[in-house]
Amino acid sequence: MRTPYGLEIIENCLVCPHREERLFCNLPESSVKALAAITASAAYPKGATLFVEGQPARGVFILCSGRVKLSTSSADGKTLILRIAEPGEVLGLPATVTGTSYELTADIIEPAQANFIGRNEFLNFLRENGDAALRVAQQLGETYHSAIAEMRTIGLSHSASEKLARFLLEWAANCTEERGQVRIKMTLTHEEIAQMIGSSRETVTRLLADFRKKQLLQIVGSTLILRSKADLEAIVNH
Amino acid sequence: MRTPYGLEIIENCLVCPHREERLFCNLPESSVKALAAITASAAYPKGATLFVEGQPARGVFILCSGRVKLSTSSADGKTLILRIAEPGEVLGLPATVTGTSYELTADIIEPAQANFIGRNEFLNFLRENGDAALRVAQQLGETYHSAIAEMRTIGLSHSASEKLARFLLEWAANCTEERGQVRIKMTLTHEEIAQMIGSSRETVTRLLADFRKKQLLQIVGSTLILRSKADLEAIVNH
DNA sequence: GTATTCCGGTGATTCTAATCACTCTGAAAT
């Protein structure tokens, strides 16, 4: 099989190596088969857009591989990134179930494969597969949870350094820790970090330099090494 | 029937006058009956707390009447109000379906009646009532939607006046409009408004006075009258 | 092999809004 963007292609959900570890994919075989009948798989290059905020929701995208940036923008061009979606997530879910417009814009930031399911087919599928409906509710709950987490970093901080510290700790929570150190493969630009914490690109640059000077972290290429989570937490609780 | 806190008591969902207009209450009669068997109704005074953030989720509260403040706080006491829940909403839903801890604190700000349903009973009910599960998904979608809306007012604004203008417009969207004017019964204190838009009490006081001077709104007792939505929108797009 | 664009780093300047420290008011409590 050709792999257009240097991407591992998953042809069939039934034999997908990740099926078990993913909330929405780990369904009974009958459900997965029913799902396969209504999905359209496609590969997307970096920079592609799955959907734009304000568009009436056409349906959902099940992200098989790659990473997607979910953001919202104001009229004057300022952008706020809500989160970075990982494989296994169902994108466009809230708007699709409520029958409204997508509230966010979904941009591919790492070559991705996604399965599209039209709104009507998806809702019918949910009606006939009670277990899947419950998964959907769970996924929605988790999405909500992460939104709250971001609100906390942006809304409860007194300063930009507090926001950045909170952001790094959130981010670190999904990484492996060894000997007290956490290595974070930072795939975001300073600009993007700024858009995640509601700050400016320059302050992110300055704060990261500052944190490094204060021995809070090391920067090796594009990976951050957190020297001590405790010190970052001290900044948060300042 | 005694009404402890000057509250209209709804004894039976089947004859509730609001049943049809509320997303989760407007279920088939069989579902409502099944629901009635597992709910515990109670009345709460102003100031009471339904649940606190961080508590393992015990179950959901269906708000029959009254209004509830949903907020989160940081260690140093700073508070961020996510939204004010209205009758008909199901509180504690995300945490209950995902089986995690409540992510917010729910405080009664207007005497309320609520029906409590324990987590296990609720999940079993959902499994056996597919239509209710879909309603739950929809409710979750709407909750998410409102969270995004708040993120936008806090995260995309360049100034405090922009935040306040965005907040007022959001708030006005749920009010009746007549002759271009919108009358808002503002039941929140300046402090609470500040906690909703991530600002300080003093700036809210100053900005409201400022808006009044600029003829953007009138203040009569505890109701705000928006003179022109267009001018507020101009501030947002400044 | 050159051009171009994107990203990161840095200084100088400006200004907003947080913070502190009061007063004043009306409502509720005693």
Next chain:
DNA sequence: ATTTCAGAGTGATTAGAATCACCGGAATAC
């Protein structure tokens, strides 16, 4: 009746970060 308290209004001060305006390097395009 008077005390108490929560909420609102206001001034002065100040720190923090946005903004503007650059430069340099690295990666990509052509």
